[in-house]
Amino acid sequence: MELEFLGTGAGSPAKFRNVSAVALKLLDEVNAVWLFDVGEGTQHQILRTTIRPRKVERIFITHLHGDHIFGLPGFLSSRSFQSGEEIRPLTIYGPKGIADFVKISLKVSQTHLSYPLSFVELTEDGVVFEDNKFKVSCCHLDHRIECLGYRIEEKDHPGELLIDKLRAEHVPSGPIYGRIKAGETVTLEDGRVLHGVDYIGAPQKGRVVTILGDTRQTPGILTLAKNADVLVHESTFGKGEARLARNYYHSTCIQAAKIAQKAQVKQLLLNHISARYVGALATQLERDARSIFANTRVVKDFEVIDIPFKKKGSDF
């Protein structure tokens, strides 16, 4: 599980930061990639990575400002031109209006996609998507336009069978191992009774990633970020600019750090960095945030952040 940042800028593309897009790479988990926002030029950025558009099965849109959606029609069209095996269906989640925008763009350009495309327009906070491996939920944020944040929760992995322990106790291997792993109580030929629960390791806690859209500080952020492994939070403004941030419906690096601390996340990644913050100024943004929440990074375009499992048995 990795995050790959495709666009970490704010508003308009700048020389070193494209407009918003983040890829959540779930290759080991479900052999797929999910995108969060698709600003103009996202498909160009993807060309410079190892991400294959055909693997993008879900796209989550935070809000409909141009710097978050204008790359969508082009990405969808180009994904259609991929040759080879059949292209998997794609689902787009986002605020009301996203379907209209995409449908009209494809209609005007007479683009006929080679794969099924569906839309889930989100009007209420709650679960957006769930299967046996992941649950995604959304919560409204506070931006000038309707805006959502997403919390992606990986389901816990059940504990592994403690084969070494079984062998040490001379339990003969065979189908009985399967029953023990399933947690059953079994009786061996020699009369011993084994309880499955004694031979299964601690379950592996699933990971949690929180990706926000543009937002002022609002209670929904805490709901989304609580105990997350990674919180991706916008930082359009810097220290001492809380008032500006509020006026423009954005946040400062300090506000992001404070909420990261309050939500007890493991790592804070700051994105949506204004073109005003280049070089040393971006470093300062990071330094200011770290004075409050140490494990903070101002991410760059093409930066890849690994999200490791929590240490086994940690009861986080």
Add this chain to the structure above:
Amino acid sequence: MELEFLGTGAGSPAKFRNVSAVALKLLDEVNAVWLFDVGEGTQHQILRTTIRPRKVERIFITHLHGDHIFGLPGFLSSRSFQSGEEIRPLTIYGPKGIADFVKISLKVSQTHLSYPLSFVELTEDGVVFEDNKFKVSCCHLDHRIECLGYRIEEKDHPGELLIDKLRAEHVPSGPIYGRIKAGETVTLEDGRVLHGVDYIGAPQKGRVVTILGDTRQTPGILTLAKNADVLVHESTFGKGEARLARNYYHSTCIQAAKIAQKAQVKQLLLNHISARYVGALATQLERDARSIFANTRVVKDFEVIDIPFKKKGSDF
């Protein structure tokens, strides 16, 4: 007068060729830049040039395929964020549907432009725009979707006053020079009668640039390209692929060269180059076209082509 190619690829962005966009730089002539097509990422390409978005006053769209228009909403939005002096109005010319696409994109994203934007939807062949310096006309081409080509004609510059000749004949300078330049017949104090027409150089022929959209071979191309200084012609396919080209409503480099010859243009620039033609293959495309029309170039992204005046007095 220069052409700057911002995207010379076909269909989808490739590593070294973005999707379609060409800038006609008229800085000396009218202190403005005109764009022809605005594929996704055009604003990103412009960031790497000296073109200032605020100077783009007219945008001509050839057709509504995504690789020719998906960069339009983003370009228009970013142009709005330019600070400084008031931003000049912008007019978009193109096939029916272009206004809807732009308006809906701006509405969905709640983008409020800081300058007046107007649309001229073109349904018939003929003059699209005319002022005292330029005339632009369009003609329908033959693509799968309605598609236009444009002919940009610079008006002739009147001949200059032959000051050296007047001096050689000891005509005293003064307001009389203005009357002579205006073509009047004047009587000097010493009784001599001068005819203005004898003291005015040959008029400077205006230049003609023809920019096509995607197209099969069709008579409209000749109308647009006749005697042009530069013809920008698509070359999606190569030698020996006329059938493929026809099936996909495109042209080959050979077809482009033949029409350049027939129309007696001065220079042929091939664009809309498929990603299949990289490196040596693109060179081959150029070589094949040159076997028929010598002054041919396969243009690259960011290539700037100067369009000089014709030699004075040449009666082209």
